[in-house]
Amino acid sequence: MRRTIDWNDGAVLIIDQCALPVEYRTLRLRTVGELIAAIQRLAVRGAPALGAAGALGVALAARAHGEDLDSVRRDATALAGARPTAVNLSWGVERALGKLAGGPDAVLAEARTILDEDERVNRAASRLAADEVLRRCERRPLRLLTHCNAGRLATVSWGTALGVVWHLHEAGLVEQVFADETRPLLQGARLTAWELAEAGVPYRVLPDSAAATAIARGMVDCVVVGADRIAANSDTANKIGTYPLALAAAHHGIPFFVVAPESTVDESIPDGAAIVVEERDSAEVTSFAGTRVAPESARAFNPAFDVTPAALITAVVTEKGVR
Numbered sequence: 458m459r460r461t462i463d464w465n466d467g468a469v470l471i472i473d474q475c476a477l478p479v480e481y482r483t484l485r486l487r488t489v490g491e492l493i494a495a496i497q498r499l500a501v502r503g504a505p506a507l508g509a510a511g512a513l514g515v516a517l518a519a520r521a522h523g524e525d526l527d528s529v530r531r532d533a534t535a536l537a538g539a540r541p542t543a544v545n546l547s548w549g550v551e552r553a554l555g556k557l558a559g560g561p562d563a564v565l566a567e568a569r570t571i572l573d574e575d576e577r578v579n580r581a582a583s584r585l586a587a588d589e590v591l592r593r594c595e596r597r598p599l600r601l602l603t604h605c606n607a608g609r610l611a612t613v614s615w616g617t618a619l620g621v622v623w624h625l626h627e628a629g630l631v632e633q634v635f636a637d638e639t640r641p642l643l644q645g646a647r648l649t650a651w652e653l654a655e656a657g658v659p660y661r662v663l664p665d666s667a668a669a670t671a672i673a674r675g676m677v678d679c680v681v682v683g684a685d686r687i688a689a690n691s692d693t694a695n696k697i698g699t700y701p702l703a704l705a706a707a708h709h710g711i712p713f714f715v716v717a718p719e720s721t722v723d724e725s726i727p728d729g730a731a732i733v734v735e736e737r738d739s740a741e742v743t744s745f746a747g748t749r750v751a752p753e754s755a756r757a758f759n760p761a762f763d764v765t766p767a768a769l770i771t772a773v774v775t776e777k778g779v780r
């Protein structure tokens with residue numbers, strides 16, 4: 458299955474990202490409830506993939522409720538609220554809801570359009586970002602560092618930050634990718650590493666806390682990350698741990714790039730202060746692979762994202778170009 462998420466015979470089909478890298482399996486989600494649960498446990502995740510999930514979820518609701526539009530809208534509201542930070546989820550829901558008057562087929566057609574658009578948009582944004590990396594980094598081949606997973610698994614297909622790697626790797630311009638493991642859910646160690654291995658790109662996984670040292674030792678030419686919500690002034694919400702990366706990159710004078718589709722830009726908010734950051738359960742921090750690693754009494758501070766000020770970002774690149 459090349460697409461991370463798709464529509465198949467009346468159901469939403471996803472790659473189960475909770476099972477990777479140990480097992481590659483797909484899940485068929487037949488109801489909005491099943492889809493919301495999959496979103497909340499990150500079986501499907503990543504801003505562009507969530508945009509598609511939101512639209513496909515409205516298609517499920519429209520087929521289930523028919524002319525009972527209040528029930529469709531109730532399901533749509535629950536979908537949009539499944540995870541608050543990535544603007545794409547509500548963006549996908551709203552795009553699909555906009556076709557509700559045309560009936561279930563019109564809603565599904567809009568969701569399918571989002572699926573078809575995504576790869577083209579990601580290829581374009583990551584191509585422009587790769588050109589910007591080449592313009593700003595002298596060394597060849599390049600050593601890139603990334604955080605979390607912004608590859609094909611975070612999108613319908615291709616990827617955003619990792620899309621830059623694919624373009625550069627195809628041209629023989631990647632020496633190595635450093636993939637932050639990205640605690641606590643390890644999207645980097647589990648998903649980015651899986652994608653890099655699948656693509657045959659040389660890579661090393663590192664603890665998030667080692668990234669600044671890799672940068673300080675001159676091991677990294679640039680940092681490239683994805684995004685979940687970009688404010689009008691280009692302050693950017695992304696996986697927790699992105700902000701300290703940007704601080705280290707700025708301190709050591711290496712470029713820091715954010716790559717995202719325009720659908721991740723939220724022009725309705727002036728700056729990052731307005732971005733709602735999802736707080737997740739303490740157990741994600743106090744346990745590891747189902748084993749407790751902290752005392753029973755331990756509580757955790759577990760924000761799923763942080764906000765990087767635009768001043769620390771060398772360039773935010775979308776399919777429209779450098780913001």
Ligand SMILES: CSC[C@H]1O[C@H](OP(=O)(O)O)[C@H](O)[C@@H]1O
Pocket residue numbers: 499502503504505604605606607608611612617618644682683684685694695696697761
């Ligand atoms: C290309 S968007 C990827 C973006 O989403 C991830 O968050 P999560 O794994 O919680 O969905 C992370 O912030 C990535 O940069």
